[in-house]
Amino acid sequence: MEDMKEKIIFCRGGGCTAKLGAGALSSVLAKLPKKRDENLLVGFDSSDDAAVYRLNEDLAIVQTLDFFPPMVEDPYTFGKIAAANALSDIYAMGGTVKTALNIVCFPESYDLNILGEILRGGNEKVQEAGGVLAGGHSIMDTDIKYGLSVTGTIHPDKIYQNHGCQPGDVLILTKPLGIGIVTTANRVGEASGEAMQQAIASMTTLNRYAAEVLADYDVHACTDVTGFGLIVHLLEMLQDGHMARLAANQIPYIEEARHGAEEFLLTAGGQRNRNHAGDQVEFRIQDFAMEEILFDPQTSGGLLAAVRPEQATEILQRVQALGLPCGIIGRVEESTSDRTNHRTKVIVEQNL
Template structure:
């Protein structure tokens, strides 16, 4: 992790708090309902209908564009790391759709007369290094002078029209794999309150800055039915979209869900972002929790994530091999649940350890 050019607590400059959260799912759904329907286009293969990670537009029978955009306020104080995280987060949507990033555009809002210009340079350098790591090309961007720093990217990728991974293809019997631990929102909120050690900040930063490139390339060899990345709506929010879009029920095993260290301790101390609680309010009617899972445990499963992992639905016959391949490639993957034919569109969270994948 690079050292910032100027010792500025970037997270303190954000009026929104430490998670860089999206507009809440309930508020966003209300806004989108007011929009007129778009003009039907047979080449728009993935649009707004399934709440997917990115849009997909067919150019030819062999080639489609994947397009996405994401930006947010600082969630760590190191500007280089912030740039890395923001870039990894934006690139993730292309990976979740089964695509390969092609080009990226910077989106910059920065108080250019209040903060040293070297801070912005470090943000852009961090982002540029992640774009290079992804094998994509930075082609430009747009900037404005703003009181609150914000950064992100618009990313274009490519995918074969027949190999698109959406969040709406899960089948009964599929196993669910998750490729990064959760708890990021609670930890980044804790960063703003000076509750984490340097080592803990480095750990959560490394998780957020890790591209989903390896996980996406690994799953290409398998018959994955559905995929989404876990970001601002939290694990249960994105799982709910998969359940509803696919018309399946999901069963998750809470002890199998990977959670970053100290997340529960910090949540109990009150460092839970508003976005996490909004996520919980949005999904709670569609989720049945085991009685032994308390409110803190429920909030953690809804925690608003920045640059999270992929939630992958893969047929049972291929699940063990995919999990093993992901781990062999260095991905922190875990099997956390399964898709069922009963109770479509809903989620059941059990408080028992799932032993099917022990020994993988």
């Protein structure tokens, strides 16, 4: 079993760091023909987290899928992380999980007990979500990959899309950043056990609980922060004429991620995110580590929600009670015409 775990540790580009870059993906999707269907309320022509299809006036289904290679040693823990990550897209849309299907790539030469542990971890998270594991599909592959296809339900009038921000909205992040940097450091033996436990606790926590808090308030836009990092996911939320201002001193992150960034223990995914979106961000701080944390790809990251300012403090207090670092990290504003760089959509300052 130890030999098999060794192979999982060194799997290339584990977790959401394995995600294709946002620029490459959008250029491919833009070329696909689109079939118009008035009941497809959310499809791939937007940057939302899941598809939504209306069945009737009161009911729509939410569909998503997500899978990736391992980023931790333990197969059972990996199964929980991969499942929590896939389930998150349902919560980011405001939906309720109903069914899930396993997606498995597994080397024929590996011990099947490893696969059993991965599936056990995944099934536990599906059950915790209130859903039912209904089957799946597996193929032989040179590397391990695992995830879920998930179906949920939602009322057609209560969908959280990611582009409904309004000027004045406050931005709340429900989990800490730095997951990609910490897990990368761990693969080369540079992360402490405490930092990895913090990362695992975050990655295995369902966004269900934060979503249940948000359901009691006016959420104008919501997404989950995953492989594109906070900055790119935030940019996807901002419509034309809008910008965001972030407070670096309010960003929740795993403390050891700062040390990892300063030691250049970075991910290729983070650099793809910077290359794709860096020219739309103005950093008014001299803090390279914070820049990297903001571009860092997250696996099973938190929800990023735009809410009414008068509701933000109460929401934050309730999310804080869930036990993970979180924060009010910034606000949405109207774009100003006096900015020297018209492409700037996000300004990062030390505080607001």
